[in-house]
Structures are given as structure tokens and as C-alpha cells.
Amino acid sequence: MTAADSQIHVMLVDDHAIVRQGLRSILERDTQIKVIAEAASSGECLALMDRATPDVLLLDLKLSTSSDTEGLDLAREIADRHPKVAILVLTTFLNEDLVKQAVQAGAKGYVVKDVDTDALMRAIHDVSRGESAFDARSAAAMVRSMQAPAPETTPGLSPRELEVLRHLARGLSNKEIGKRLYVGETTAKFHVGNILRKLEVSSRAEAVYEASKRKLL
Structure with a gap:
């Protein structure tokens, strides 16, 4: 197996180009991570997925459209059409309902954007291996949402x-x-x-x- 074969292929889905550029710069400091595509919307993401399927989809839930659920809808569609792709939510929004809905939509992890670089890279490695990955606040929010x-x-x-x-x-x-x-x-x-x-x-x-x-x- 070559070094390229062992890399984790990541697609970035965020409606802000500057955020995607920053994430690409940060993530590719890890030689085991390669960003293979970027998308600003669900439609662009789905079109790209037909050409290059990533190992990990790094997804912002709040994309700039009239629909507040576009990110969640995209997660559900990716989980259905590409079940081997690990969905990792990376967003500024954190509340119990969103974390719960993201997991139910197929996300394997949920981290907020102020997470440190090392923690984000660990989360990508974890979900690429089939593990779950939640930062401390997201995990706590998920548990609170499940009190029933x-x-x-x-x-x-x-x-x-x-x-x-x-x-x-x-x-x-x-x-x-x-x-x-x-x-x-x-x-x-x-x-x-x-x-x-x-x-x-x-x-x-x-x-x-x-x-x-x-x-x-």
C-alpha cells in the first residue's frame, strides 16, 4: 500500500470559501489527510460525490439557503446514498436538538468550530475508522437531549x-x-x-x- 492509498480523503462542505480555505490549510498539515473536494451547498456536494467519494464528509449544518435544515437533509441523503462515507459535523451551532438530529441523520461525530486543531484531526481519524467523535460540549448536549x-x-x-x-x-x-x-x-x-x-x-x-x-x- 502506498502512502497515498493510506490517506483519509476528506470533502469540505461549508458555504464560506474562507472557512474552507482555512480548513484545507489546517487539515493538510496532517500527511494522512487529503482534502479532495470542497462544496458550498448540498447540490454541489452531491454532484461532486458522483465523481469522487470521500472517506469523511466534514459538514457545516447551517448552509446559506432559505432552508434551515439543508445540512441535516444532506446528511440524510449522503447516509442513504453513500453509507460508507463517515459524516462529521463541524459547525458553530450547538444545542441539544441539533446534535440529536445530526446523529439521527447519520452523523458519526459532532464538533464545534472553536475546537482545537489536534482535536479536529483526531475526530477525522476516529470517524474514518468507524468510531464516533464528539467534543465534550457536543457529547453533553447529546446526553441532555436524550433525557426521556x-x-x-x-x-x-x-x-x-x-x-x-x-x-x-x-x-x-x-x-x-x-x-x-x-x-x-x-x-x-x-x-x-x-x-x-x-x-x-x-x-x-x-x-x-x-x-x-x-x-x-
């Missing part, structure tokens, strides 16, 4: 799976979970897979959301 009565039925998670679930909620990777529980990464991944299946979700972020809603954390 538990449903009548709860999944039959084993004590070990509940333990793994708590580590998932802290944003740990499979490898990190394995180290904490003194098991191999493959075993940790197996437990995570069981959790997703039992909670009937498709991503780690959705698992944390569903578990919080069911008061399993």
Missing part, C-alpha cells in the same frame, strides 16, 4: 456488554476498550457488534443515543 422516560422494553444486554457500552459512551475505540477490559480488540469489537444488533442501530453514536434514551448508561 425509558421505553417499556429494554434489550437483553449482558453485564459485559453494559460495561462495553459505558466505554462506548466515553468515546473509546475498540482497542482502548479492549485494554480497559483486558481483552483483545477483536473481542471488544464482537461485543460492540452485539450491542448495535440488540439496540437495533447501525453506528456507535446511535448506540450511545439509544442507550441514554433507555437509561442504560
Whole structure:
């Protein structure tokens, strides 16, 4: 595998050209990250996706159109048409509803634009590996948004799976979970897979959301 093959290909979606230029300059300091495309709108993004599919879509939810939901609508469409693309929200807006809606739309992570450079790069690496990535304030907002009565039925998670679930909620990777529980990464991944299946979700972020809603954390 060449160095180019191992790079994380990123598409930037933000309606401000100066923001995209700044992000490109920052991200490409990491030799493992390559910005392959930029888009200012959902239509432009979808057109570009037909020619070059990125590993990570770095998406601002608030694009300058008459629709306040364009970013969320785009996330849903990308998640449906290109399920292998990891969507990472990068926005100035932070509230419980937006974080919850972003996760439900298919986002694997949510960070605010005042996050430091290293944290943003870590988030891109994390979601490219299938992990979730939330900064501290976004994670707290998501948990607050999920404070709801538990449903009548709860999944039959084993004590070990509940333990793994708590580590998932802290944003740990499979490898990190394995180290904490003194098991191999493959075993940790197996437990995570069981959790997703039992909670009937498709991503780690959705698992944390569903578990919080069911008061399993």
C-alpha cells in the first residue's frame, strides 16, 4: 500500500470559501489527510460525490439557503446514498436538538468550530475508522437531549456488554476498550457488534443515543 492509498480523503462542505480555505490549510498539515473536494451547498456536494467519494464528509449544518435544515437533509441523503462515507459535523451551532438530529441523520461525530486543531484531526481519524467523535460540549448536549422516560422494553444486554457500552459512551475505540477490559480488540469489537444488533442501530453514536434514551448508561 502506498502512502497515498493510506490517506483519509476528506470533502469540505461549508458555504464560506474562507472557512474552507482555512480548513484545507489546517487539515493538510496532517500527511494522512487529503482534502479532495470542497462544496458550498448540498447540490454541489452531491454532484461532486458522483465523481469522487470521500472517506469523511466534514459538514457545516447551517448552509446559506432559505432552508434551515439543508445540512441535516444532506446528511440524510449522503447516509442513504453513500453509507460508507463517515459524516462529521463541524459547525458553530450547538444545542441539544441539533446534535440529536445530526446523529439521527447519520452523523458519526459532532464538533464545534472553536475546537482545537489536534482535536479536529483526531475526530477525522476516529470517524474514518468507524468510531464516533464528539467534543465534550457536543457529547453533553447529546446526553441532555436524550433525557426521556425509558421505553417499556429494554434489550437483553449482558453485564459485559453494559460495561462495553459505558466505554462506548466515553468515546473509546475498540482497542482502548479492549485494554480497559483486558481483552483483545477483536473481542471488544464482537461485543460492540452485539450491542448495535440488540439496540437495533447501525453506528456507535446511535448506540450511545439509544442507550441514554433507555437509561442504560
